[in-house]
Amino acid sequence: MLFKSLVITIIMLSFFLSLNAAKYIDQHLYFDIFIGEAQYLQLKSESYFYLNSPSDSTYITFPEVLQINYDGNESQPSVWVNGNFYNLPITIASDKPIEFNGYKYNGMFLLTATKENKIKLINNVEMEDYIAGVIPYEIGVEAPYEALKAQAVAARSHTVKQLLNSKHSNDGYDLCNTTHCQVYNGLTRQTERTYRAAIETTNEILIFENEVVDAVYHSCCGGSTEDAKDLWGSSRNYLIHTKDSRNNESIYCSLGGKYINWYKSAFQWSSKVSKNDIKNKLSIGNIQNIQIQKRGKSGRILTIKVNGSLASKTIKNELEIRKLFNNAKSSNFVLQDKGSYYLLNGYGTGHGVGMCQIGAIVQAYLGFSYEDILLFYYNGTKISDEWLLNNFKIK
Numbered sequence: 001m002l003f004k005s006l007v008i009t010i011i012m013l014s015f016f017l018s019l020n021a022a023k024y025i026d027q028h029l030y031f032d033i034f035i036g037e038a039q040y041l042q043l044k045s046e047s048y049f050y051l052n053s054p055s056d057s058t059y060i061t062f063p064e065v066l067q068i069n070y071d072g073n074e075s076q077p078s079v080w081v082n083g084n085f086y087n088l089p090i091t092i093a094s095d096k097p098i099e100f101n102g103y104k105y106n107g108m109f110l111l112t113a114t115k116e117n118k119i120k121l122i123n124n125v126e127m128e129d130y131i132a133g134v135i136p137y138e139i140g141v142e143a144p145y146e147a148l149k150a151q152a153v154a155a156r157s158h159t160v161k162q163l164l165n166s167k168h169s170n171d172g173y174d175l176c177n178t179t180h181c182q183v184y185n186g187l188t189r190q191t192e193r194t195y196r197a198a199i200e201t202t203n204e205i206l207i208f209e210n211e212v213v214d215a216v217y218h219s220c221c222g223g224s225t226e227d228a229k230d231l232w233g234s235s236r237n238y239l240i241h242t243k244d245s246r247n248n249e250s251i252y253c254s255l256g257g258k259y260i261n262w263y264k265s266a267f268q269w270s271s272k273v274s275k276n277d278i279k280n281k282l283s284i285g286n287i288q289n290i291q292i293q294k295r296g297k298s299g300r301i302l303t304i305k306v307n308g309s310l311a312s313k314t315i316k317n318e319l320e321i322r323k324l325f326n327n328a329k330s331s332n333f334v335l336q337d338k339g340s341y342y343l344l345n346g347y348g349t350g351h352g353v354g355m356c357q358i359g360a361i362v363q364a365y366l367g368f369s370y371e372d373i374l375l376f377y378y379n380g381t382k383i384s385d386e387w388l389l390n391n392f393k394i395k
Contacts, residue, residue, distance in 0.1 A: 029127045031163060031174040032110065033184055035100060037118045041068040043109065047096040053086040066092070068111070070119050077113030088113050091124075097187055105133075105186035112172055122173050123186070131156050132190055132198040137183035138217070139357050141191050142260060147361045148197035149370035153383060154355050155182055157205040157215035160387075164212060201370070203385040206378050208238045213381050215374075220253045220266040221356035222332050222348020225377065226298040231318055231353055238378045241297035244359045246376070252359035252366075253348075259365055263358050266329070266349045273325045274341045281324060284308030290335060290342070298352045301331040318351060354378065 042065065043049070049062040062082060071078040077088040089112045097104040100121065107125035114120045125133075131152050139151040162181060163174055175181040206213035214236065216228075221244050228239035244252045256263025275287040285308035293314070294303035301321050305314045315321050322328045325344060333346030355377040363373050371383060 030107075030124055031127070031130070032172075033123045033125060033130065034168070034171065034173045034176045035105070035109075035121045035123050037114050037116075037120045039070045039118050041100065041111075041119055041121060042066065043068065043092065044099040045094040045096045047094050049098075050093045051081065051086070051090060053088075053090040055087060068119060070113075070117060072117055077117075079111065079119060088119075103185045103188045120172065123177075125186075127156065127159070128198050128202055130159065130184060132195045133184045133186045133188075134159075134182045135194045135197060136189035136191070137185060139361070141189060141194055143357075143361050144364035145193060145197065146368065146370045146373065147357075147364035148194055149201050150355065150360050150364070150373040151217070151357070152197045152201045153204045153206060153370065153374055154215040154217050154378075156201070156203075157213050158182065158217075160205055160212050161214040203387070204383050205385075205387055206238075206374060206381040207384045207387065208378070208381045212387070213238055213378055215355065215378060216351075216353050217355035217357055217377075218348075218350025218352055219356075220256070220263070220330075220349040220358040221298060221352050222253065222267060222330060222346070223251050224298045224352075225354065225356060226296045226300055226352035228353050230296040230302060231300070231351060238381050239353050240379050242377065242379065244356055252362040253356050255362045256358040259361065263361075266358055267347065269329055269346050269349075271326070271328060271344045271346075272338075272341050273328075273344065276340075277326060278306065278324060278342075279308065282306055282308065282313050284313055285310030289337070292335070296352075299332040299347065300352055301333070 045064050048064065049066055050059040051062055052059055067082055069080045071080060071085070079086055079088060079090070089110060091108055091110055092098070093108040097106055098109060105123050105125070106129045107123055110122040110124055112120045112122065134155045135148055135151050138155060139147060143151070159175070159182065167181065168174060168176060177184040206215050216239070224244055225242045227241040229235040254267050256267060278287050279285070284306065288307045288309060291305040291307070292301055293305055296302050300318055302318055303314065303316045304321055305312060315324060318331045321331045328344060328346060330346055330348040330350060330352060332348050332352070333344040336343040336345070360373045374383065375381060
């Protein structure tokens with residue numbers, strides 16, 4: 001009964017909150033994560049559902065499975081829930097996790113309408129539940145515990161920075177559940193260790209000169225991290241080029257294969273890209289040659305010129321360069337012209353800015369703490385857990 005009262009209270013509160021603005025409830029930060037959209041949804045729980053809509057000021061109880069269909073009413077977006085008609089938006093909660101498309105989530109679900117006459121499904125979740133749902137997908141459940149904690153703090157810092165920047169303010173939610181924000185799939189793949197890593201670092205984020213750090217991260221730097229100013233044009237003194245070693249030790253991320261075999265191919269790799277593939281993407285005629293015009297401090301290619309029989313094209317975006325070469329693991333590679341194709345010999349995986357996740361994993365195996373790891377990759381920062389009530393405002 002106590003939990004039912006809490007569920008009802010939260011449902012009632014939700015209608016006074018903006019659907020795309022993070023808010024405090026009992027000194028906890030809640031925000032909205034886009035999960036998916038469709039004209040038909042099925043939600044499951046091992047307990048009863050509680051539903052609230054604008055026309056009903058009290059909760060309505062439903063059984064363990066909800067069949068939800070979009071009604072298609074243009075004047076007032078609405079849905080059918082197990083044969084009952086409700087205007088959108090509605091809020092759905094349960095005292096057990098809610099399952100959608102095979103993934104289970106804590107928190108509530110908010111249902112709104114899209115411009116394409118579909119149901120938009122949004123998970124309203126508390127910060128630490130969200131971080132616990134990010135860790136398994138961003139660094140993996142097999143990482144040593146101090147690396148999991150480092151990931152928790154980095155992910156939390158990145159989350160707060162995105163909330164402050166209102167990344168999806170025009171979309172009706174705060175964050176998405178893909179790599180555009182951070183990969184989040186609720187309780188799926190969580191373990192006791194990944195959940196504990198979030199809880200034991202509760203509220204901890206990185207601060208630089210009294211501002212929240214945008215603690216971006218990547219899979220493997222390939223020897224050294226990249227400078228954010230060189231890569232993205234925005235100067236951030238805590239995201240600078242850093243060699244992935246201390247005191248002339250071995251490169252940390254190069255040692256990953258000692259612990260998990262596939263890390264070897266994240267650090268050093270090769271691939272083939274046909275000239276016809278490049279030709280079809282750029283439409284500049286037959287590929288004659290490629291000139292690498294600028295590299296960053298980590299070795300990543302920042303500017304490249306492709307010369308064809310009909311025209312030339314210059315690409316100045318690291319991600320677009322990777323896409324050109326069939327989604328290369330990174331742009332830190334050397335090209336070899338093999339006639340009909342190019343051979344890429346490369347290092348690292350991802351953009352290379354911020355924390356190198358495999359480097360963090362190796363450091364944890366070597367005995368470094370999560371504080372050591374974070375302060376190594378985010379230059380001049382400090383870890384704080386006092387921001388939530390004292391220094392942080394979300395309007």
